[in-house]
Amino acid sequence: MAIPPRPWPTGVTEQLEPLVARVLAPNASPFTYTGTQSYLVGTTDLAVIDPGPDDPAHIAALMGAIAGRPVAAIMCTHTHRDHSPAAAPLASATGAPVVGCAPLRFTGGATGIEAPFDQDYAPDRVLADGEAMTGTGWTLRALATPGHISNHLCFALEETGAVFTGDHVMGWSTSVIAPPDGDMGDYIASLQKLYARAQDRIYYPAHGPAVQNPHQLVRGTIGHRRAREAQVRRLLGEEPRPLEALIPVMYAGVDQRLWPAAQMSVLAHLIDMERRGLVARSGDTWCPA
Missing domain, CATH: 3.60.15.10 (Ribonuclease Z/Hydroxyacylglutathione hydrolase-like)
Structure with a gap:
């Protein structure tokens, strides 16, 4: 809006x-x-x-x-x-x-x-x-x-x-x-x-x-949140990625001034998905569990 x-x-x-x-x-x-x-x-x-x-x-x-x-x-x-x-x-x-x-x-x-x-x-x-x-x-x-x-x-x-x-x-x-x-x-x-x-x-x-x-x-x-989670799972299924590499793909049409905020919410998704056994991380890189 x-x-x-x-x-x-x-x-x-x-x-x-x-x-x-x-x-x-x-x-x-x-x-x-x-x-x-x-x-x-x-x-x-x-x-x-x-x-x-x-x-x-x-x-x-x-x-x-x-x-x-x-x-x-x-x-x-x-x-x-x-x-x-x-x-x-x-x-x-x-x-x-x-x-x-x-x-x-x-x-x-x-x-x-x-x-x-x-x-x-x-x-x-x-x-x-x-x-x-x-x-x-x-x-x-x-x-x-x-x-x-x-x-x-x-x-x-x-x-x-x-x-x-x-x-x-x-x-x-x-x-x-x-x-x-x-x-x-x-x-x-x-x-x-x-x-x-x-x-x-x-x-x-x-x-x-x-x-x-x-x-x-x-x-x-x-x-919307469930769709973002599904998007994260799809992108990590293509290849392991660091958090920063997800944002330009997921928010390509969004004002880049808002990307730092989007990155916080995607990190929250990743932490929640990790807790539920859906993803894992090695250093800064995330991948499917």
């Missing part, structure tokens, strides 16, 4: 439905689309989902959207730096607790594609799978969805059938799975978990447009 032309509605409060509003952060990139979308849930008291980067203009925009209303919780789907760092200053400004995913201390730092992990994230409450945060007229239930990152959660708004999917499912691109913390097997299992939820009406991702046909998109994403 092409990035829409500017201007983008950065810093503007957009009311998407009676219980959901959105504020776009000014951090557009080839990996964040037009930027990180923070969501406000509720009318009288609020939850702020994925407060975004620690950017003063974005935090000011969020405070404008909050408009003096009490904030029951600041909720983070995961701890990449485009999602959680604004939680601390926003909590300081509003007095709200930080609730949601567990902290993740990853000494590897940046993968070269993903933003560095937020090492300062310190939640007041970690939600386990199935636990909920509630406010006036709203219930947000945590859905553990590891894969993109091991601490990833989605939040289901039970009153309306909306799900806030963070980076697990996006309307503009598939998620990057970057080892060693990203795990392709977990990612596909988490997709299957969402696909089994017949009650979900719409997805609100952290990047890109709302997903109006969530079950169709998830089914297609699972199929």
Whole structure:
């Protein structure tokens, strides 16, 4: 999906439905689309989902959207730096607790594609799978969805059938799975978990447009990943290859600026396939097991 032309509605409060509003952060990139979308849930008291980067203009925009209303919780789907760092200053400004995913201390730092992990994230409450945060007229239930990152959660708004999917499912691109913390097997299992939820009406991702046909998109994403795995097996069946030699063949029609991200996801496929006994490696070269 092409990035829409500017201007983008950065810093503007957009009311998407009676219980959901959105504020776009000014951090557009080839990996964040037009930027990180923070969501406000509720009318009288609020939850702020994925407060975004620690950017003063974005935090000011969020405070404008909050408009003096009490904030029951600041909720983070995961701890990449485009999602959680604004939680601390926003909590300081509003007095709200930080609730949601567990902290993740990853000494590897940046993968070269993903933003560095937020090492300062310190939640007041970690939600386990199935636990909920509630406010006036709203219930947000945590859905553990590891894969993109091991601490990833989605939040289901039970009153309306909306799900806030963070980076697990996006309307503009598939998620990057970057080892060693990203795990392709977990990612596909988490997709299957969402696909089994017949009650979900719409997805609100952290990047890109709302997903109006969530079950169709998830089914297609699972199929896409299975097709990529089959492609890897076919190419390695032709001849053993290093990871780097797979990317120009598999992603020949893709913008080369995205090849490093694609390489991370192909590596995640290879690690998952190795674990399942489908491929093996000798040094830097991969071959059928």
